[in-house]
Amino acid sequence: MSVNPSPVTREAFGPTEFQLVLLRRMADFQPGLAEEARHRLGASLAQQREANKRWQAMVRSPRSRGALARYRSVLGPPESTGSRAIGDLTCEALLWRVPLWPDLRFEVLAAPDGAVWNEWLVRAPGARSPVLESAEDLLPWSATVDEVARAFAPVRPMEGTAPTRWRLAFTASGRACVAEFTYGLLQEVSVRADLP
Numbered sequence: 001m002s003v004n005p006s007p008v009t010r011e012a013f014g015p016t017e018f019q020l021v022l023l024r025r026m027a028d029f030q031p032g033l034a035e036e037a038r039h040r041l042g043a044s045l046a047q048q049r050e051a052n053k054r055w056q057a058m059v060r061s062p063r064s065r066g067a068l069a070r071y072r073s074v075l076g077p078p079e080s081t082g083s084r085a086i087g088d089l090t091c092e093a094l095l096w097r098v099p100l101w102p103d104l105r106f107e108v109l110a111a112p113d114g115a116v117w118n119e120w121l122v123r124a125p126g127a128r129s130p131v132l133e134s135a136e137d138l139l140p141w142s143a144t145v146d147e148v149a150r151a152f153a154p155v156r157p158m159e160g161t162a163p164t165r166w167r168l169a170f171t172a173s174g175r176a177c178v179a180e181f182t183y184g185l186l187q188e189v190s191v192r193a194d195l196p
Helices: 015-026 031-040 045-060 067-075 145-151
Strands: 080-086 089-097 104-110 116-123 156-158 165-172 175-182 185-191
Touching: 015 031, 015 045, 015 067, 015 175, 045 067, 067 089, 067 104, 067 116, 116 145, 145 165, 145 175
Parallel strands: none
Antiparallel strands: 080 089, 089 104, 104 116, 156 165, 165 175, 175 185
16 A cells, blocks of 8 residues: 655644554554554654654643644544534534545544544445454454444443553454454454453
């Protein structure tokens, strides 16, 4: 898969730098895949560290305009927007392209007041979902939280180990499993003898 990266510069912080931030967190689970993807973006490890440092500064800035405004300024106009009902609440779903994963979109769910409820990678509208029938089908970066939850229902959400991480417990092929996700993308699955 080829990616036409935009140059990584100190002045700009755009989609390329944002993808470097996503990769930085994914490298905790999949360093090889993350390094390969970083090379496809044409970025050095130092540039990735700088992108992550700048992102963290934006997130923590007391002058921050809010998460939704930050995503719009970094990623540009969303590819699509629409209303989404979650229980009794209605939110706005905004989708942006992420060139490293052409079949995925970065989704932000925002409340009517602009507060961001959730931010993660989802399957692009119209893109084919993976066939998930057994634990062996759960390869790193192959599926999203929603896809694993549907394929192995019922699942039990578990607390993630960091704000950008999610975990699901479920049974696959008669075995208790836990799937780890970063920004909504599957990173690894472990068989857990300690789970009921």
